[in-house]
Amino acid sequence: MSLLLVFFRFQVVVLESRDRIGGRVHTDYSFGFPVDLGASWLHGVCKENPLAAVIGRLGLPLYRTSGDNSVLYDHDLESYALFDKAGNQVPQELVTQVGLTFEHILEEISKVRDEQVEDMSIAQAFSIVFKRSPELRLEGLAHNVLQWYLCRMEGWFAADAETISAKCWDQEELLPGGHGLMVRGYRPVINTLSKGLDIRLTHRVIKIARRYNGVKVTTEKGDTFVADAAVIALPLGVLKSGMIEFEPKLPEWKQEAINDLGVGIENKIILNFDNVFWPNVEFLGVVAETSYGCSYFLNLHKATSHPVLVYMPAGQLAKDIEKMSDEAAANFAFSQLQKILPDASSPINYLVSRWGSDINSLGSYSYDIVNKPHDLYERLRVPLDNLFFAGEATSTSYPGSVHGAYSTGLMVAEDCRMRVLERYGELELDIEEETPASVPLLISRM
Known part of the structure; x- marks a missing residue:
């Protein structure tokens, strides 16, 4: 999402609480080869999957562990x-x-x-x-x-x-094509999507102040950042913890969406x-x-x-x-x-891995708990003025998945762009739109 906003010539700063990029996508190389401690599958090995184009262009191989799209x-x-x-x-x-x-x-x-x-x-x-x-x-x-x-x-x-x-x-919506394991891990995808971005590591946010004319974000170290808009892609577990102060407080319907969605481990x-x-x-x-x-x-x-x-x-x-x-x-x-x-x-x-006790995640991914409606994902995604929400827990169709998180990022980037343009008028952009060629996925089956 940040890369898309940069493409439209917006100045974007990404605040990352960890000392690495990727969040719940974490490829480890300490064995001398890549293994994923977090997400490791592409659920839906097909061109309809929004991540397929990225994976295909990178030539990353997939090992199809199932041709069945069962949940x-x-x-x-x-x-x-x-x-x-x-x-x-x-x-x-x-x-x-x-x-x-x-x-x-x-x-x-x-x-x-x-x-x-x-x-x-x-x-x-x-x-x-x-x-x-x-x-x-x-x-x-x-x-x-x-x-x-x-x-x-x-x-x-x-x-x-x-x-x-x-x-x-x-x-949840099931994409066709079954499930493909990322043979070389997800890190090459994360590296590609983060290329050229201004990412500030070890910047844990503790307060987000929303005003009509902008957003002020404060980190644990006392640094402050002021922007026209902010995209919040925090894990659901972190939002649930209350460790981040919102000023003014989130409206009741938004807080209920956070409280009533389940987060599993x-x-x-x-x-x-x-x-x-x-x-x-x-x-x-x-x-x-x-x-x-x-x-x-x-x-x-x-x-x-x-x-x-x-x-x-x-x-x-x-x-x-x-x-x-x-x-x-x-x-x-x-x-x-x-x-x-x-x-x-x-x-x-x-x-x-310890996704449940990791202060930066406090859970693995979202799911529907008893007596709570499925539209909570959409409620969590709905923006608040110049605050925009993204991540797997905001995906009604693909919750709990990497492509769900990615697709909400694309949607939010466009929403954010339109919001800023509506407020400040059209920007003079010199953009040649490029339609990426379809690249086949490299799939093995042993």
């Missing part, structure tokens, strides 16, 4: 291995059968919610479905596999089934090994009696040829793990791996 999984269930906690692999036929049952349950949940005036959680909806259709209630190993499917669903929303809205869980514990000892599948799963006890590992070796597994806890489990030290968290992830692969060799190094 439940971003990994292809044709390439998996599930195990019970005794280390026994679950027969693929059973996993497929339970998967069909899970889809049937979700269909029944849609019927239940349409019959109810009040919203309910996904967990409550499951209970109602089981009461109505006892044959859908599974036992033994099949029940544990069903809990694993629920665990994956919770991972998509970064939240527990007890808090996810049954009325709104499927309201999904973390990554990235384990780097000196050799590959696991099956050649895209991910490994551990089934259990509860979704809290289930887990899954993304196999980066399949996509990148590096001997790396990524453990991805979400919801309450992610919160509990954040209370541990990095070493304890890595040991916990490795202990989950040892349950299914007893002869696993210890990792040679590891990385641990």
